[in-house]
Amino acid sequence: MKILFASQAIDGHFNPMTGVAMRLKDRGHEVAWYTGPVYADKLGGMGIRHFPFRRATEHRADNLNELYPERATLKGPRAIGFDGEKIFASNVSHFFEDVREAALQYPFDVAVVDSSMFIHRLVSHLMGKPVVNFVAIPNMESDPQVPPLFFGFRPPRNPVEKAIQGLAGLLSDKVILRPAAQSYRQQHSAYGQAVPREGRLTDEPYRCSDAIIQTGPESLDFPRRRVNPKVHYVGALLPYRAxxxxxxxxxxxxxxxxxxxxxxxxxxxxxxxxxxxxxxxxxxxxxxxxxxxxxxxxxxxxxxxxxxxxxxxxxxxxxxxxxxxxxxxxxxxxxxxxxxxxxxxxxxxxxxxxxxxxxxxxxxxxxxxxxxxxxxxxxxxxxxxxxxxxxxxxxxxxxxxxxxxEHFEGADPAEAAAAVVEAAGRRTPG
Missing domain, CATH: 3.40.50.2000 (Glycogen Phosphorylase B;)
Incomplete structure (x- = not known):
């Protein structure tokens, strides 16, 4: 099976995926990776073919304030909204065109995509490829029992907290993340892809993937009313080390x-x-x-x-x-x-x-x-x-x-994640 990993050029997104990629290599699969030029040497050392960003901007931990000097002055919701639009949503079509170009040289069977790239709908619907959503952060899928993202809320304990969190969710959707959501929709519209109005922008990678690798144990997530059968909690995925x-x-x-x-x-x-x-x-x-x-x-x-x-x-x-x-x-x-x-x-x-x-x-x-x-x-x-x-x-x-x-012990996280990828690669994208 030919597998393409795709990730942001940020350590916290790239590193947890490396152990899974190498486990899949060990299991006899061919693996390539689309990410920023900063990881060329690391991927070379792992024997993984590298497709570097061409159209996409390389956002790294050490260059964000250089690319966007105004970012250093932003705090709280303004910082969240700025990052959502500039660092994540703005690159969607660039990421996709790079991946589509890479597929001409490397016709992959399944893509394992960093959740923050937001190209899952395009890869699945336009390229007809199975997509595995890789989530290196807490579960971002919305749920009636889960507080809105980015505010640091715990599940509400009383009607007052529930009302406050409801208002915060509206603020997030209608104000803070609105520019990012608009950019995302506009870029998809250019490809003839309609994005459903229900749900939140952060639901898209979950909605448009065949399977989701969620790092961490379920016990570190908040209780949920809805159980998504596509989500697989695999535990702590460590960076690959020779x-x-x-x-x-x-x-x-x-x-x-x-x-x-x-x-x-x-x-x-x-x-x-x-x-x-x-x-x-x-x-x-x-x-x-x-x-x-x-x-x-x-x-x-x-x-x-x-x-x-x-x-x-x-x-x-x-x-x-x-x-x-x-x-x-x-x-x-x-x-x-x-x-x-x-x-x-x-x-x-x-x-x-x-x-x-x-x-x-x-x-x-x-x-x-x-x-x-x-x-x-x-x-x-x-x-x-x-x-x-x-x-x-x-x-x-x-x-x-x-x-x-105890919730981390027993299972082999890289092995569990590799099995999710293999199963998705055998299915028709949906």
């Missing part, structure tokens, strides 16, 4: 401390370390604990000089799969991949993030009782210290995180 890359991530970390804390601000919103990394270090630097900081390659040298304490170790990148084996609390802005990996090891979290969908991840962490949500992207050191102290003092937090770990 055998030679294993076992090196924790070298140099002292193990003589009674407690280990891990801090990260993610891979996208990492430029201003005063948001989370610095206040977190100020909160915990004097604890009798090993403090491991992953900067994502931003300001590592300066941060090391600023915090020379022997218990603070600052790295560009950290092998979370290794260090979470002995971590007590994970302090993060709420990237979904990191949150899943933390919980797959039974590690409770302190989360502080708003943009890029982080508020929805953090609301799920809070709802599941496996972490403390500070509900801001710029927490105060005192609030971080209090949250960390609360988790360390109450064994219930670790107990619930370990209970969640």
């Amino acid at each position: 055998a030679s890359q294993s076992g090196t991530g924790s070298s140099g970390f002292p193990r003589s401390y009674p407690t280990t804390l891990v801090i990260t601000q993610g891979t996208v919103d990492k430029l201003d370390q005063d948001k989370l990394i610095v206040p977190a270090l100020e909160a915990v630097k004097d604890m009798n604990a090993l403090i491991i900081v992953a900067t994502g390659g931003q300001g590592t040298k300066a941060l090391t000089a600023r915090y020379p304490q022997p218990n603070v170790v600052v790295r560009d990148y950290v092998d979370f799969a290794e260090v979470f084996d002995y971590t007590d609390v994970f302090i993060t802005n709420g990237g979904f991949g990191g949150a899943q990996l933390s919980l797959s090891k039974g590690v409770p979290l302190v989360v502080a993030g708003i943009n890029e969908g982080k508020s929805d991840v953090n609301a799920r962490v809070e709802y599941a009782g496996v972490g403390i949500n500070l509900r801001t992207e710029s927490p105060k050191p005192a609030d971080i210290a209090a949250a960390v102290g609360k988790i360390l003092a109450d064994p219930g937090w670790k107990s619930r995180a370990r209970k969640m770990r």
Whole structure:
């Protein structure tokens, strides 16, 4: 079977797909990938044919503010609306034309498409190809019991909260995401594709795919009234690592401390370390604990000089799969991949993030009782210290995180995802 993966040029979208791609290769399938030029070397190292963006703009974690200087000044709903239109909706027709061109050289049998590319309807309806929607973020399909996206709501507990969330949903649909939805409809109209009025823009990848690979366990999602049989919760999908890359991530970390804390601000919103990394270090630097900081390659040298304490170790990148084996609390802005990996090891979290969908991840962490949500992207050191102290003092937090770990154990996520792709490739697109 010829399989085409297609993803944004953003680590949090690309990386979770790599383990699935390599598992499919191991199972004898031919795999190619459509994504940004930034991943050319990585794909080459995996032996995967690369079709780089040609018409599409390459949106990366490190170039968004360069492409759109005004983005750095936006907060909350305005930031969500801007990203929806500029980063996601604007590229739909460019993505599709690139994929259609790639198909002339690589006539694929099934496409595995990043949910945020929004080309599922075009690939399925115009190319007649089975499509698997790959969701590297929380389940975005609307449901009467699930709060509207991007506000960080938990399921409503009373009529007042339900009314507030209903109004927020209308605000999201009619104002915040309206430019993105209009752009999406206009681009589809140019191809003669009518987009249903019911539902939300974020429902489209679910509506137009033959199957959905949803990362994370179902227990980390909110309860739903409607069960979509096409959605397969597969667990924590880790980035592919060659055998030679294993076992090196924790070298140099002292193990003589009674407690280990891990801090990260993610891979996208990492430029201003005063948001989370610095206040977190100020909160915990004097604890009798090993403090491991992953900067994502931003300001590592300066941060090391600023915090020379022997218990603070600052790295560009950290092998979370290794260090979470002995971590007590994970302090993060709420990237979904990191949150899943933390919980797959039974590690409770302190989360502080708003943009890029982080508020929805953090609301799920809070709802599941496996972490403390500070509900801001710029927490105060005192609030971080209090949250960390609360988790360390109450064994219930670790107990619930370990209970969640059971939902990750047993199944092989890459194997489960590969099986979803294979089954979709054998079906007629619908």
